[in-house]
Amino acid sequence: xxxxxxxxxxxxxxxxxxxxxxxxxxxxxxxxxxxxxxxxxxxxxxxxxxxxxxxxxxxxxxxxxxxxxxxxxxxxxxxxxxxxxxxxxxxxxxxxxxxxxxxxxxxxxxxxxxxxxxxxxxxxxxxxxxxxxxxxxxxxxxxxxxxxxxxxxxxxxxxxxxxxxxxxxxxxxxxxxxxxxxxxxxxxxxxxxxxxxxxxxxxxxxxxxxxxxxxxxxxxxxxxxxxxxxxxxxxxxxxxxxxxxxxxxxxxxxxxxxxxxxxxxxxxxxxxxxxxxxxxxxxxxxxxxxxxxxxxxxxxxxxxxxxxxxxxxxxxxxxxxxxxxxxxxxxxxxxxxxxxxxxxxxx
Numbered sequence: 001x002x003x004x005x006x007x008x009x010x011x012x013x014x015x016x017x018x019x020x021x022x023x024x025x026x027x028x029x030x031x032x033x034x035x036x037x038x039x040x041x042x043x044x045x046x047x048x049x050x051x052x053x054x055x056x057x058x059x060x061x062x063x064x065x066x067x068x069x070x071x072x073x074x075x076x077x078x079x080x081x082x083x084x085x086x087x088x089x090x091x092x093x094x095x096x097x098x099x100x101x102x103x104x105x106x107x108x109x110x111x112x113x114x115x116x117x118x119x120x121x122x123x124x125x126x127x128x129x130x131x132x133x134x135x136x137x138x139x140x141x142x143x144x145x146x147x148x149x150x151x152x153x154x155x156x157x158x159x160x161x162x163x164x165x166x167x168x169x170x171x172x173x174x175x176x177x178x179x180x181x182x183x184x185x186x187x188x189x190x191x192x193x194x195x196x197x198x199x200x201x202x203x204x205x206x207x208x209x210x211x212x213x214x215x216x217x218x219x220x221x222x223x224x225x226x227x228x229x230x231x232x233x234x235x236x237x238x239x240x241x242x243x244x245x246x247x248x249x250x251x252x253x254x255x256x257x258x259x260x261x262x263x264x265x266x267x268x269x270x271x272x273x274x275x276x277x278x279x280x281x282x283x284x285x286x287x288x289x290x291x292x293x294x295x296x297x298x299x300x301x302x303x304x305x306x307x308x309x310x311x312x313x314x315x316x317x318x319x320x321x322x323x324x325x326x327x328x329x330x331x332x333x334x335x336x337x338x339x340x341x342x343x344x345x346x347x
Contacts, residue, residue: 029282041305127295294332
């Protein structure tokens with residue numbers, strides 16, 4: 001098995017060096033990214049369904065559930081986890097703190113202050129932000145996606161995000177009870193979430209590319225294990241802080257314990273572990289600048305779930321925005337990375 005993994009990594013590196021990504025690998029990677037997006041869209045639901053719960057508690061509880069789910073998986077995968085060095089575990093911890101705890105803290109707080117659609121649209125800028133950042137940062141490793149061929153995809157995605165955002169802002173302006181200050185704070189928190197999740201996939205891809213013989217499943221499990229202790233400490237610290245404040249919140253499970261526990265376990269399993277696994281699989285098959293654009297699937301899923309909760313259909317402008325987002329992703333799949341040497345020769 002290990003020899004086959006090594007052969008697969010060798011073939012992958014050879015393809016990267018040649019600047020070519022097989023079409024089949026590209027589509028498999030895209031399907032993994034789609035699966036991750038469908039599951040990650042679930043995380044936008046919890047802050048709405050648990051509006052009475054503090055964002056910090058939601059973040060700590062979600063990743064406490066993720067860590068607990070990862071423990072039996074880690075036992076089953078203990079032989080591979082034993083191969084990880086101390087540096088690997090430090091990287092898993094850093095990724096967990098920024099890409100998990102801090103990201104979801106910012107996102108949950110943003111949704112509770114600005115509602116679901118506005119933070120979803122700000123998070124929806126991630127495909128553009130990551131694609132540009134990665135194309136500047138990782139060209140030597142992945143090959144550069146030519147800006148001229150990448151521009152139409154980025155423009156379509158940006159136009160789609162703009163259409164949906166315009167529709168939501170129009171709805172906000174029509175609401176006489178809208179608290180613009182609260183919405184502004186929510187927007188800033190969503191920008192913080194974008195910063196966290198621009199850093200996370202780039203660093204995560206760095207590790208996966210440097211360890212192409214390692215299992216993406218094992219790496220997802222390792223991040224869950226690394227998240228467990230800080231999430232447990234954060235949960236305990238919030239509980240202690242709540243007690244010092246006079247116990248204003250009903251700890252440990254809040255006013256609707258059944259819904260809270262069920263949602264945290266579901267998100268911990270599907271969005272945190274399985275979603276991370278699918279994203280790792282995609283990250284090993286696709287250039288980072290392209291896989292970054294495929295985060296658009298999370299935005300589309302989150303929008304679909306938000307409108308399902310509202311029990312209403314999106315308006316024409318929103319539908320047009322979604323169509324533009326999909327068109328941008330499909331265009332991106334046609335672009336192939338070029339080695340820097342070839343690009344310089346062509347110039």
